[in-house]
Amino acid sequence: MRLFFVEDNAALQTTVARSFERRGIQVHGFAEGRPALERWRAHPPDVVLLDLSLPDMDGLDLLSAARAAQLTTPVIILTARGTVGDRILGLNIGADDYLPKPFDLDELEARVRALARRSRGSPGSPGAAVETEAFCGLRVDADSGAVYHLGLPLDLPPREAALLRALLARPGHAVAKERLTGIVFADDLDVQPDAVEVVAYRLRKRLPAGSVKLVTLRGLGYLLKAAD
Template identity: 65%
Template sequence: MKLLLIEDNPTMQTTLRRSFERRGMQVLGCEDGSRALALWQASLPDAVLLDLSLPGMDGLEVLSQARAAGLETPVIILTARGTVGDRILGLNTGADDYMPKPFDLDELEARLRALVRRSASTESSTRGPAWCGMHVDKDSGAVYFDGRPLELAPREMALLRAMLGKPGHAIAKERLFELVFPGESQVQPEAIEVVAYRLRKKIAHTGAQLVTLRGLGYLLKADS
């Protein structure tokens, strides 16, 4: 498990880091709210432990901006603010759980692992084909790369979904045309080449390549 610990108290951060690393977790630490969001986005942890009283940016604001950016990582708030109103505010902002300080480490670990299991179970039930950091959301049909939706036109999205269904395998142009232009008999078959050209440029940053195989169709492969 990769854990992001956002805590400005050096003693608390050191204690938690050592405890969780002994329990087999990889722990990334951050003590400043203004840097926390960038580290969260870059590291894509399995879970986040978030203190509320942070320098630079309050923990609730960090959480609010993370959720607005589409980061769905499970979050447990750790704070000395133990009133019911504070707990409700934290949960309504997007936290998954809340533990007031002081807390029991064994209970915290149990809650962390339960949240990650639940998140993984939910994710697997809503994910479609996945490859090279990209995955298809079964419910919306959107394609995500490293947790963020790719900005694609509908036909580009349809082509990428088709390619993600069989990565590393050639798919005939005729079959792709049927999937990208369903029932559109007035469209010329060569239109699939235009969609492929546009998609190729938009996924270049993902490490995936859409390769043209003359006489066969297209193939999605990892960029070597």
């Protein structure tokens, strides 16, 4: 699942991105509305999280422009504006949900997944999509974040699963060690720089034999490649 987060608070963007990417949701952050709208038009995501107080335009104006452009992506408004009038106006313009700040990350994730399911349609309906494209038999279920190999779920601890999901988002491409550390240890502010190496070591032992290899690139990070 791919998510746009339009929010000018860099710390909040980082917190949400780290938490969600660990749960198998890719987050693309935007600090301003106009670049977000441009990208939205070119590559629509599964869900948009939208703050209303943006530096270059009001979030409601961004939402109105998106709906006028026939962009139907589900939108959750996240804002400190908590009045009933703001909520009604946002929903009337085209928002699908509204969550006032501060919010709980687990509740936000549940709302994101529910909206994504509804927009795709129920399982088995035309256009439904509940999984990522497979790589060497591995795929990530978009709703649960579980990783499967040839249709069978892999038994992975949370940190190993988070690392594998992050690598499966860009198979065959190097992912920086710093980025992986932020995803795998999103809930640990005191993590050691080399902690992700331990997780990578454990993940190697759990990968299906003869399917994929987890390669260490000195000074760059890690990548997944097909086994020789």
